[in-house]
Amino acid sequence: MTQAELERIYEAMAKAIDAVGPDQSEVFLARLALALAEDLDQPERALEVIGESTAALTG
Amino acid sequence: MRPKGRGELDSLYFDYPHFDPPTRPGGEPQMPVVVVGAGPVGMVAALTLAQHGVRSLLLDAKATFNDGSRAICISRSSYHILDQLGIAAPFLEKSLGWTKGRSFYRGRQILEFDMPDSADEKFRPMYNLQQQYIEAFLWKAVEAAPLIETRWQSRVTGLEQRAEGAVLTVEDPNGSYALPARWVIAADGARSALRGLCGLRLKGENYEGRYVIADVKMAHDYPTIRRALFDPTCRPGGTVLIHRQPDGIWRIDYQLREDETNEEATREENVRASVEGVLAEIGHDGGYDLEWWSVYSANTLLLDDYRQGRVFFAGDSAHIVPIFGVRGLNNGIADGHNIGWKLAAVLNGDAGEGLLDSYTPERRGATLDVFANASKSTRFMTPPTHGWRVMRDAALSLALSRESAGHLANPRQMTPHTYADSPATTPDDPGFDAGPIPGAMIRDVALGDGHLSERLGKGLTLLTFGDPDFDVPPGLSVLRLPADGPVARAYGAAEGSAYLVRPDLHIAARWRSVTAGNLARALGRLAISEEETA
Numbered sequence: 184m185t186q187a188e189l190e191r192i193y194e195a196m197a198k199a200i201d202a203v204g205p206d207q208s209e210v211f212l213a214r215l216a217l218a219l220a221e222d223l224d225q226p227e228r229a230l231e232v233i234g235e236s237t238a239a240l241t242g
Numbered sequence: 243m244r245p246k247g248r249g250e251l252d253s254l255y256f257d258y259p260h261f262d263p264p265t266r267p268g269g270e271p272q273m274p275v276v277v278v279g280a281g282p283v284g285m286v287a288a289l290t291l292a293q294h295g296v297r298s299l300l301l302d303a304k305a306t307f308n309d310g311s312r313a314i315c316i317s318r319s320s321y322h323i324l325d326q327l328g329i330a331a332p333f334l335e336k337s338l339g340w341t342k343g344r345s346f347y348r349g350r351q352i353l354e355f356d357m358p359d360s361a362d363e364k365f366r367p368m369y370n371l372q373q374q375y376i377e378a379f380l381w382k383a384v385e386a387a388p389l390i391e392t393r394w395q396s397r398v399t400g401l402e403q404r405a406e407g408a409v410l411t412v413e414d415p416n417g418s419y420a421l422p423a424r425w426v427i428a429a430d431g432a433r434s435a436l437r438g439l440c441g442l443r444l445k446g447e448n449y450e451g452r453y454v455i456a457d458v459k460m461a462h463d464y465p466t467i468r469r470a471l472f473d474p475t476c477r478p479g480g481t482v483l484i485h486r487q488p489d490g491i492w493r494i495d496y497q498l499r500e501d502e503t504n505e506e507a508t509r510e511e512n513v514r515a516s517v518e519g520v521l522a523e524i525g526h527d528g529g530y531d532l533e534w535w536s537v538y539s540a541n542t543l544l545l546d547d548y549r550q551g552r553v554f555f556a557g558d559s560a561h562i563v564p565i566f567g568v569r570g571l572n573n574g575i576a577d578g579h580n581i582g583w584k585l586a587a588v589l590n591g592d593a594g595e596g597l598l599d600s601y602t603p604e605r606r607g608a609t610l611d612v613f614a615n616a617s618k619s620t621r622f623m624t625p626p627t628h629g630w631r632v633m634r635d636a637a638l639s640l641a642l643s644r645e646s647a648g649h650l651a652n653p654r655q656m657t658p659h660t661y662a663d664s665p666a667t668t669p670d671d672p673g674f675d676a677g678p679i680p681g682a683m684i685r686d687v688a689l690g691d692g693h694l695s696e697r698l699g700k701g702l703t704l705l706t707f708g709d710p711d712f713d714v715p716p717g718l719s720v721l722r723l724p725a726d727g728p729v730a731r732a733y734g735a736a737e738g739s740a741y742l743v744r745p746d747l748h749i750a751a752r753w754r755s756v757t758a759g760n761l762a763r764a765l766g767r768l769a770i771s772e773e774e775t776a
């Protein structure tokens with residue numbers, strides 16, 4: 184993915200989080216991650232990324 | 243502002259000059275150009291006019307330079323302008339060039355970025371230099387220029403537009419007088435009086451983010467690398483920027499929380515406490531002296547049209563841009579140079595007044611470009627809503643393990659604006675597959691002991707590759723280059739190719755295979771006909 188493409192996704196997500204509002208943003212992000220994981224179709228990789236993200240925020 | 247007991251101009255390292263009011267002549271003949279405001283932009287405009295042989299009168303309401311160090315980052319493109327004016331030497335000697343930035347998230351370095359640089363570039367991407375020095379070096383050149391008369395302590399209070407020029411009302415300690423001018427350059431800053439006299443207003447947005455900018459003097463050992471601290475211990479949730487300046491001065495910018503009022507934040511004891519927090523964070527345990535501070539907010543405001551009758555707006559009078567793009571001053575310097583060479587071409591009879599119509603689209607376009615980039619930086623530095631903050635924090639956290647996410651924190655590149663849509667720019671020749679496109683600034687190339695940029699003329703220059711098979715109009719400087727050399731390679735040129743370069747180093751037109759007719763049409767777009775260059 185190019186830097187510009189990554190940036191477009193970053194912007195779209197920021198706007199989406201604001202659009203769904205703080206009460207629903209957690210559900211929105213979980214739903215998004217689940218849908219992307221299914222599209223990725225590599226369950227082991229998805230579990231690795233879950234581990235990576237958990238470690239970054241708890242370590 | 244300065245610490246208690248020190249005056250506005252009581253600097254730890256800079257002596258402000260004092261300028262007396264002018265001794266005026268009995269009558270005031272019409273000046274070709276009056277430049278209002280001897281800030282950096284007004285001085286660049288007057289120097290550009292003088293370089294092209296045009297006389298100007300420079301007015302400023304104050305008796306000295308701007309107080310405080312204000313803008314400190316000067317870009318490569320501004321150095322090219324200073325070089326064109328033949329005055330880059332003192333700037334190069336005093337300033338600190340840099341190429342690198344480092345970003346930290348909660349104390350850990352997440353990114354180190356390098357701005358594009360190579361031996362082909364004569365100048366580094368960025369230089370740090372306090373604005374007083376910028377003004378002092380420009381002033382040295384202005385003072386030495388016989389074609390520029392400067393009047394300090396002279397405030398413009400009135401404007402009357404006429405068909406053949408404008409008449410300004412000027413007040414100095416000896417009274418008030420009328421000053422006729424064919425053209426006026428309004429470089430009178432953010433609170434421009436001329437803008438008000440023309441009935442114009444800046445339009446745009448005010449952003450939420452506010453920063454205190456503080457300069458301290460300290461013995462601190464760190465190279466000239468821009469440091470950005472996101473969510474540091476000393477300012478949870480906020481952002482801090484640190485820049486090194488000459489004379490052992492360090493610029494510390496820190497973001498204010500929503501509940502911190504400007505008034506509270508700028509009280510000396512609060513500034514000291516905040517500065518000390520930052521110094522502790524970066525491991526500086528020596529002492530420091532507080533030099534100057536101020537508060538700055540991120541606005542994107544500009545005029546709809548940079549021209550009103552006989553008056554052209556340049557610099558902060560025409561636009562206020564956010565601090566993060568470090569474009570405030572650089573953008574203004576390009577304005578002053580752009581209107582300077584164009585007015586000179588018209589006054590010298592080299593071009594028709596049509597050339598002046600390209601000023602607003604080119605320079606207003608550049609400001610809109612700055613806004614687009616700066617809004618992105620601002621959204622990252624100072625997230626405006628919950629959504630932007632969540633994404634920003636996610637990107638910063640991700641950057642600890644993934645480089646790609648760190649680049650989201652990369653401040654936008656400071657490439658100069660491309661005047662592709664300007665009426666003065668000839669549409670591109672589709673035959674090229676490399677090189678700077680029409681409207682872009684030239685790309686410098688190492689050539690012999692020096693650089694391509696130094697070989698260009700002061701006016702328009704035709705770069706030809708190989709030998710053109712027609713007579714080049716005499717008003718143009720011609721730089722003949724081999725069709726198989728380093729420039730030809732960088733410019734995608736072959737035998738018979740040519741580039742037409744403007745005095746501001748932007749490309750006006752280019753051809754894979756140039757003809758006399760093509761060249762004449764490109765000159766026509768610049769309102770220059772062959773008879774006029776002859």
Ligand SMILES: Cc1cc2nc3c(=O)[nH]c(=O)nc-3n(C[C@H](O)[C@H](O)[C@H](O)COP(=O)(O)OP(=O)(O)OC[C@H]3O[C@@H](n4cnc5c(N)ncnc54)[C@H](O)[C@@H]3O)c2cc1C
Nearest residue numbers: 279281282283302303312313397398430431435557558570
């Ligand atoms: C406190 C402060 C901090 C800043 N910090 C930064 C920073 O960190 N980074 C950055 O990039 N930029 C910063 N800027 C902005 C930067 O200083 C400006 O972009 C730059 O000075 C613009 O230059 P200028 O010549 O257009 O205007 P100015 O430098 O404002 O010059 C305008 C001149 O016009 C004169 N004048 C005004 N009215 C009249 C009149 N009626 N008659 C005659 N003369 C008049 C004034 O005396 C002044 O000398 C800061 C500005 C301020 C005020």
